[in-house]
Amino acid sequence: VKRAKVSGRAEFYQVQDFAIARAQFGMETALRRAIEHRDLRLAYQPICDLATGRIVSFEALARWTDKDGHEHSPTEFIAVAEESGLIVPLGRWAIEEAAQTLARWDATNGGPCGVRLAVNLSAIQLQRDAIAPVLQAALDSTGLSGDRFTLELTESAIVSDPDRIAGTMHALKALGTNLAMDDFGTGYSNLAYLQKLPIDILKIDRSFVTGMLADRDKVSIVRAILSLAQALGMRTTAEGVETHELSQTLAALGCTYGQGYFYARPLEPDAAYAMINSITAMN
Ligand code: C2E
Ligand code: MG
Numbered sequence: 499v500k501r502a503k504v505s506g507r508a509e510f511y512q513v514q515d516f517a518i519a520r521a522q523f524g525m526e527t528a529l530r531r532a533i534e535h536r537d538l539r540l541a542y543q544p545i546c547d548l549a550t551g552r553i554v555s556f557e558a559l560a561r562w563t564d565k566d567g568h569e570h571s572p573t574e575f576i577a578v579a580e581e582s583g584l585i586v587p588l589g590r591w592a593i594e595e596a597a598q599t600l601a602r603w604d605a606t607n608g609g610p611c612g613v614r615l616a617v618n619l620s621a622i623q624l625q626r627d628a629i630a631p632v633l634q635a636a637l638d639s640t641g642l643s644g645d646r647f648t649l650e651l652t653e654s655a656i657v658s659d660p661d662r663i664a665g666t667m668h669a670l671k672a673l674g675t676n677l678a679m680d681d682f683g684t685g686y687s688n689l690a691y692l693q694k695l696p697i698d699i700l701k702i703d704r705s706f707v708t709g710m711l712a713d714r715d716k717v718s719i720v721r722a723i724l725s726l727a728q729a730l731g732m733r734t735t736a737e738g739v740e741t742h743e744l745s746q747t748l749a750a751l752g753c754t755y756g757q758g759y760f761y762a763r764p765l766e767p768d769a770a771y772a773m774i775n776s777i778t779a780m781n
């Protein structure tokens with residue numbers, strides 16, 4: 499009787515797994531079509547210099563709205579893209595699209611518009627694609643210089659294949675880009691890599707920032723990351739800055755940049771461009 503129960507339960511899980519697999523396959527098919535038909539967009543969220551309140555860059559974040567108006571969560575569809583290999587065409591599209599947007603902003607401005615764009619690279623994309631030539635092609639087709647871009651990598655990318663990633667990072671640095679370590683503090687990276695690899699910016703994960711004013715442990719973690727970055731000659735960006743008070747505190751602690759809903763949510767390109775010369779925080 500016991501055995502029958504156990505196997506019954508196992509079957510139940512298999513049915514569940516199958517349903518999940520089928521839902522995921524459905525999303526994969528729809529995502530493949532969305533990439534082919536260029537139905538994805540990028541939203542742009544400002545990153546501000548905490549000392550001056552000026553916008554120094556925007557992070558480009560993928561967005562996907564269905565024909566029926568349903569907005570997919572990036573965390574979900576990026577995960578599906580990674581599992582299916584679609585992250586390679588999606589990642590190439592993101593670099594090309596970001597470059598075209600920045601070139602358009604420069605053209606509207608009648609010269610370089612003064613901001614960089616930050617593009618996310620996933621660990622799987624870095625394993626499967628050669629990113630430097632993709633960026634080089636985008637630079638060639640737009641006439642932009644590489645120093646207009648920051649590439650955001652996660653700790654998992656470094657852990658997965660340190661030698662390959664080091665090569666890619668050096669190739670990207672040779673194009674003049676900034677490299678940022680995204681979601682810092684949530685991964686498992688060996689601190690020795692931080693010193694060895696050409697990382698310019700540590701992005702302090704939102705989980706340590708949002709709510710830190712009411713949590714002394716979070717403040718301690720943020721301080722530790724700031725002093726580590728300073729010792730290694732890196733700049734810092736705090737993610738998840740949702741209030742004026744947080745932006746002031748982070749500035750006082752010596753954090754270089756802030757990003758979060760306090761300044762702006764991720765925006766459509768025209769709205770982002772309109773923000774460029776504004777001061778986002780007054781003290
Ligand atoms: P991320 O790279 O860490 O991007 C920051 C995320 O935090 C974004 O979520 C942004 O909307 C959100 N955020 C910004 N400020 C605040 C705030 O003040 N409060 C809160 N609660 N959230 C804030 P989003 O757009 O949903 O993207 C989620 C993740 O999906 C990104 O995390 C990134 O890992 C991934 N992603 C998005 N676009 C791309 C892409 O083009 N390529 C790759 N490989 N990954 C992407
Ligand atoms: Mg990012």
Ligand code: MG
Pocket residue numbers: 680681701737
């Ligand atoms: Mg992040």
Ligand code: MG
Pocket residue numbers: 681704737
């Ligand atoms: Mg994050």
